[in-house]
Each structure stands twice: as structure tokens, then as C-alpha cells.
Amino acid sequence: MTESTIKVALLGAGTVGSQVAKALTEDSEELSRRIGAVPELIGIAVRSLDAERDYQADPGLYTTDAETLIDGADVVIELTGGMEPARTRILRALEQGKHVVSGNKALLAAHGAELHRAAAENGAQLSYEAAVAGAIPILRPLRDSLAGDRVTRVLGIMNGTTNFMLDAMDSTGAQFDDALTEAQNLGYAEADPTADVDGLDAAAKAAIVASLAFHSEFTIDDVHCQGIRDITADDVAAAAEDGYVIKLLSVCELDGDGVNIRVNPTLIPRSHPLASVRDAYNAVFVESRDAGELMFYGPGAGGAPTASAVLGDFVSLARRSVLGGPGVPDSSYAGLKATSLSNVVSRYTVGLRVRDKLGVLAAIANVFAEHGVSIQTMHQTKHREKEDVEGDHATIRIVTHKTSDESLRSTIDELSSLTTVYDVTSVIQVEG
Ligand SMILES: NC(=O)c1ccc[n+]([C@@H]2O[C@H](COP(=O)([O-])OP(=O)(O)OC[C@H]3O[C@@H](n4cnc5c(N)ncnc54)[C@H](O)[C@@H]3O)[C@@H](O)[C@H]2O)c1
Ligand SMILES: N[C@@H](CCO)C(=O)O
Ligand code: NA
Secondary structure (H helix, E strand, C coil), X not given: CCCCEEEEEEECCCHHHHHHHHHHHHCHHHHHHHXXXXXXXXXXXXXXXXXXXXXXXXXXXXXXXXXXXXXXCCEEEECCCCCCCHHHHHHXXXXXXXXXXXXXXXXXXXHHHHHHHHHHHCCCCEECHHHCCCCCCCHHHHHHHCCCCCEEEEEEECCHHHHHHHHHHHHCCCCHHHHHHHHHHCCCCCCCCHHHHCCHHHHHHHHHHHHHHCCCCXXXXXXXXXXXXXXXXXXXXXXXXXXXXXXXXXXXXXXXXXXXXXXXXXXXXXCCHHHHCCCCEEEEEEEECCCEEEEEEEECCCHHHHHHHHHHHHHHHHHHHHHCCCCCCCXXXXXXXXXXXXXXXXXXXXXXXXXXXXXXXXXXXXXXXXXXXXXXXXXXXXXXXXXXXXXXXEEXXXXXXXXXXXXXXXXXXXXXXXXXXXXXEEEEEECC
8 A cells, every 4th residue: 555645844944943854854754654644844945055954954855935845735834933924924825725833923923813714714724832832732732632621720931941041040140141142052042032031922822822721812912921131130039038939920811701811020939839840841730610720841942842842733733634634723712802900919029229218118118008008028138338329228128918910000100209219129920
């Protein structure tokens, strides 16, 4: 019996694309057995034919003509990143009924609805497990395994770069910029790492997760997002002193008739399971009505781990294609809307640099009280030599009881206007 072939076009040969090219080349026989057809890598679209790559495939496979490559394929694997030309190329493939695997969370979080529609209209499959939490299977569990349950909340660490950086700052006292450079060298960061640092990568993932978990359409614009750019070595050290680590947390939860989706740095007690998520690992908790609490943990970034998720999608859709089945479109029947932060309550830690004189603490405590924000602990952590301010000054750290985002914001606004407060050095949520 002659086996059929599945023609694969790979777009991009960077950190992840190289590893996918390697697996498609070296594991072809094993993949054939799993699929029931022979995967044939027919070409790799690149920007430059003679760039250095982590894996060098057959030189004849590289091409700068992505469109012709797509037109001759059965399956297109997009690993170039960014909006264009990735969007146009994926649409071109889907409109011809070709199946697509992508790891492009930025694109999915901006144009997911359009891509899903194109897939459904043309009987094509669109899979993107690699887009969220790297190697960790999280999208397939949300789409398939939990399809009969009701998810109420998803939260976790969904960006490897910032987790790597915060972990390095916590465990070795590394500086922000050095930790970022190392994360880039290890292949964790996006081509433009500001997407990682400013929380946009985690926000894109949160929008994708929320869409699948709550059967609705969310984009990155629905996510309240704060990155880690303002987190200093002092913040990390102060958190450590109090028994906390700082993590960039993503939360998607039912909020009345809608869904609240947010990303922000958060203090986590060292005893909390999320505190032990180190390096570029990710962890995602899913809470649902019937299953209760589920935890997914593993490598959230990096070439080979992410290639694992890409190949999982590829084998899965290729097998379905061999069996003759159409794709299973994502459902967005629920149509839930994103909510504002007004109902979100949390504890916060607030760092202040103040003039060190009689009555300052009382004045600060009074501002919190006026806005109905209850203080749990308040201490003067350090005296510093004067640098940019006149006279003695002190660093104050306050931890609040649970309060609304709105009350906290108005408290911070008023504190900032006090002449005795030089600056508000940090405002970070506290979990647990
Ligand atoms: N690196 C990771 O850990 C990781 C994890 C999950 C998802 N992703 C996603 O996977 C995708 C690829 O990530 P990466 O880390 O491999 O990025 P990368 O920057 O290492 O590789 C992208 C490659 O695509 C090439 N490219 C860009 N535009 C192109 C075009 N128009 N035509 C042909 N080639 C083009 C670039 O030259 C580069 O070689 C991105 O969408 C990224 O968000 C990456
Ligand atoms: N830049 C991303 C890659 C994985 O999606 C991260 O650091 O998590
Ligand atoms: Na994943």
C-alpha cells in the first residue's frame, strides 16, 4: 500500500521554526506512523537565504517566495511572528482550505475572529497551542477536555521572559537589563522584547485563553495590562524581606455578566505554588464548576519546547485530515463582554519615599483612611542618604487589606500630591 503525503510549508526559520524544521526532517518516519501519511517539508520561507540558523535544513528548501510555497502546500506552519505579512499569508492558506498551525499570539489576539471565520468557511483547521505557555498543553484542554464543563477562572504565569527575569532578580540579585539580555540570548523573548517586558505578550495570551475558556471573542484591547518595566531590584528585595516573590500574573475570570481579563505584577507568598515557578517556566491554574482546580506547568518558552507544541498541533490536524474529518471550529456563542477593573478587589503593597519629619506617617495613614483603604502593615524600611531631595527622608512600605482598584488609585493620586511625599516608588498587587 502506498502512503499518501502531506505537503508542509514552513514560514520562518528562527528560534522555533528551526526546531520545527529539524523535527520534520529528522523525525519524518516516526511522524509518518503517527499521522498515517508522510509529512513532506516542501519549503521554508525566510527573509534572507544565507542567514545563519540554529538548524540547517537542506539548502534547496529555503525560499523568499512564501506565497508560491503556501499555494503548493497542504499544511502551513507560520512561525514568523508579527501582524503582516503573517495575517495575509495565513488567510491565503485558509481561503484555499489549507490547514494552519501558528504560534503567533500577537496576531491571534488581534485578528483571531477573522482567522477563525476564514478557517470555518473553508473547512480548514487552525491550531495555535504554541501561542500560549509554550510547550504546556493549555489551549487543547480548554477547547476539548473542558468542553463539557464551565470554566470560572484561569490564572497563572504566561510569559517566560519576565518570569526568567523576575526569578533572576530574586535569586541572584541580577539587574533588570542583564536579566533581559540573558532571556533574549536563550531564545525566550519576542523579536521586540518590549512585548514581554510591558506585559503585551502575556496580555495577548490572556485574551486567547479567555476567548476559549468563556466561548467568546476577546482581543488584546480587552485586557487591563501592566508590565514589569517599573519593578526595581529594591521592589524585589523588599518583597523577599516580607516573604514574597514578584510574578507577572495573568487573570481571566467571570465578573458578573462579563469577563475580567488582566495582567499585572503581583506579590505571591513564597509558600504559594506559583512562587516555585522558576526560570522561563509557566504555570496556569484553571478553575471550573465540575473539575474544580487544575494546574498546568512546564516550559513556557524556548525553541525546542515550543516546537513540541507546534508539532503536536501539526500531527493532530494532519491525522484528522488523513481520516477525512473537517476542523472543529472554536465556539464563541456565549458572546460575553470584557469588564472594567471596578469590581476587582485585591491587597496592595505601596512604596513611598517621604520627608522624615513629625506627623508624616499620620498624614499618610489619614489619606488611606479617607479613601476607605484599610492598612494591614506599615513600616519604615530604610533611611537613605539624601540624593535628589533636601533634608532627611525615609522609605515607607504599606500593605493594605483588600480594596477596590478605584479606591487604591484615588489614594495614590492624593498621596502623590502631598508635599511630604517625594514619590510613590511602587504599587504592586498582593495575592494570597
Ligand atoms: N521563542 C519562543 O519561546 C516562542 C514561544 C511561543 C511562541 N513563539 C512565537 O513563535 C513565533 C516565532 O518566534 P521565534 O522565537 O522563533 O522568533 P524569531 O524572531 O527567532 O524567528 C522568526 C523568524 O521569522 C523570520 N521572518 C520574519 N518575517 C518574515 C517574513 N515576512 N518572511 C519570512 N521570514 C520572516 C525572521 O527573520 C526570523 O528568522 C512568534 O510568533 C512568537 O511569538 C515563540
Ligand atoms: N516571549 C514569550 C515566548 C513564549 O510565548 C515568552 O517569553 O513567554
Ligand atoms: Na501551549
